Amino acid sequence: MTIAHPEGLKPRKTPRQARSEVTVEAIFEATIQVLLTEGLRRLTTTRVAERAGVSVGTMYQYFPHKQALLYAVLRRHLDAVAKAVETAGGRYRGQPIATIANGLVAAFIDAKAARADVSRALYLVAAGLDTSELLDGMSRRIHDATATLLESAADAEFDELPLVTFTLLSAMFGTVRMIFERGATPATWRGLRAHLPAMCRAYLRETATEKRPAPTPPVPPSRKTTRPGK
Amino acid sequence: MTIAHPEGLKPRKTPRQARSEVTVEAIFEATIQVLLTEGLRRLTTTRVAERAGVSVGTMYQYFPHKQALLYAVLRRHLDAVAKAVETAGGRYRGQPIATIANGLVAAFIDAKAARADVSRALYLVAAGLDTSELLDGMSRRIHDATATLLESAADAEFDELPLVTFTLLSAMFGTVRMIFERGATPATWRGLRAHLPAMCRAYLRETATEKRPAPTPPVPPSRKTTRPGK
DNA sequence: ACCTGAACACCGTTCAAGT
DNA sequence: ACCTGAACACCGTTCAAGT
Numbered sequence A, B: 001m002t003i004a005h006p007e008g009l010k011p012r013k014t015p016r017q018a019r020s021e022v023t024v025e026a027i028f029e030a031t032i033q034v035l036l037t038e039g040l041r042r043l044t045t046t047r048v049a050e051r052a053g054v055s056v057g058t059m060y061q062y063f064p065h066k067q068a069l070l071y072a073v074l075r076r077h078l079d080a081v082a083k084a085v086e087t088a089g090g091r092y093r094g095q096p097i098a099t100i101a102n103g104l105v106a107a108f109i110d111a112k113a114a115r116a117d118v119s120r121a122l123y124l125v126a127a128g129l130d131t132s133e134l135l136d137g138m139s140r141r142i143h144d145a146t147a148t149l150l151e152s153a154a155d156a157e158f159d160e161l162p163l164v165t166f167t168l169l170s171a172m173f174g175t176v177r178m179i180f181e182r183g184a185t186p187a188t189w190r191g192l193r194a195h196l197p198a199m200c201r202a203y204l205r206e207t208a209t210e211k212r213p214a215p216t217p218p219v220p221p222s223r224k225t226t227r228p229g230k
Numbered sequence C, D: 001a002c003c004t005g006a007a008c009a010c011c012g013t014t015c016a017a018g019t
Helices: A018-036 A046-050 A056-061 A064-092 A095-116 A116-127 A132-151 A160-179 A187-206 B020-036 B046-054 B056-062 B066-091 B097-114 B116-128 B132-151 B159-181 B186-207
Strands: none
Touching: A018 A046, A018 A056, A018 A064, A018 A187, A046 A056, A046 A064, A064 A095, A064 A116, A064 A132, A064 B116, A095 A116, A095 A160, A095 A187, A116 A160, A116 B116, A132 A160, A132 B056, A160 A187, A160 B159, A160 B186, A187 B097, A187 B159, A187 B186, B020 B056, B020 B066, B020 B097, B020 B116, B046 B066, B066 B097, B066 B116, B066 B132, B097 B116, B097 B132, B097 B159, B097 B186, B132 B159, B159 B186
16 A cells, blocks of 8 residues: 655655644645646745745755655645545446446546646656656556456456556546646536547457347447457 | 747747857757756756757857757657658548558557657656647647548548547557656557557547448447537 | 857755754 | 754856957
């Protein structure tokens, strides 16, 4: 559950007194505020400290450098997203792939949209940091939850589960990310909310080998599994 | 064809003598080299100037600030990608959607993979810059080329062409981007090269209304078009 | 026309001194 | 234990002086 911090990005000390917990919390909140009001480019250690009502020195007592601070903020957000997908994984277990695809996309989009402004700001933060280990950890949680979910599907089996999971998630992550980085219109958002699940369903139907004959629809899924080689 | 520079990101002057053209070219090349060997974080105006064999002052004669320099390098690369998709658009006009999907994905991946290291480095650059106008311009070219291509498909018509184009491209862009930002294994690359087109084909088949009865396959496409509203 | 590089303002980070 | 803020090193940017 806990993701290891890459060396050097650890918080410098853990708060031991009530006073310092308040301080750390204030620093977190100030970081997000400065990020949203001033932008990443103008996010300065001095500015964050000022906004948090502490001195720069205090900040450096908890975070060895600016990167570590941003890293910690990013980590919080990604953790919430991973949790959302894991929860969805529990809820849709054993359902048909259509339901799974819809549920998964909805959970992911909702988690991001809940704090859309923060999400958007953090994409920039993530790019400027060495986040490979953090993203690896979060991706693994989400990947595992998704693979387990797909494996439990009532009406389908997958020959290459890891690759299917990876492709599916890449499209989901990437699409939503794309939307966030450029400001999408509400119309685009609505459109995507329908078309992204549609794409996922179509893909899963294409790559699945049927487990039992589906009850209602007369449409036969393709029999051959797609081969990844070359 | 030419994309307007956002205010303030214009090159400061255009080279008028052969000497300065050489200088600018050296600066471009130096930027990419420093980016690849030192990373974005250690990319310093002094370092780039040194590597290019000119003084900082000279650099500032051509680029008003560091951002403008990075912007220009990014612009070059994106232009090459847009050109690749436009070319593919010409080549696959009037083909069946399966062929179009395959060709489009291949063209895009190839364009990125051609200079994979530069691609990777530039994703970081793009995130740290105000690139909305640049990306809007490039996206428009790619979007237009793709929409025209889809409209020409021999075996399908699309009720909501703009939304379909957008969703398709988002998945493509996003997926490839995802791969680039984290180092993907060759196996993953090969897998994706097969599965990403498969996903695109499945999606297009799902959202298309058939133009003429397909000749070979007995699989009927779904008749109802997916509705984007809520 | 084009180039140089010392000089300036600003930001990340430290550390001796405080409570 | 926790906090302060002047001090230092480094980076982006400028501009008077050169060819």
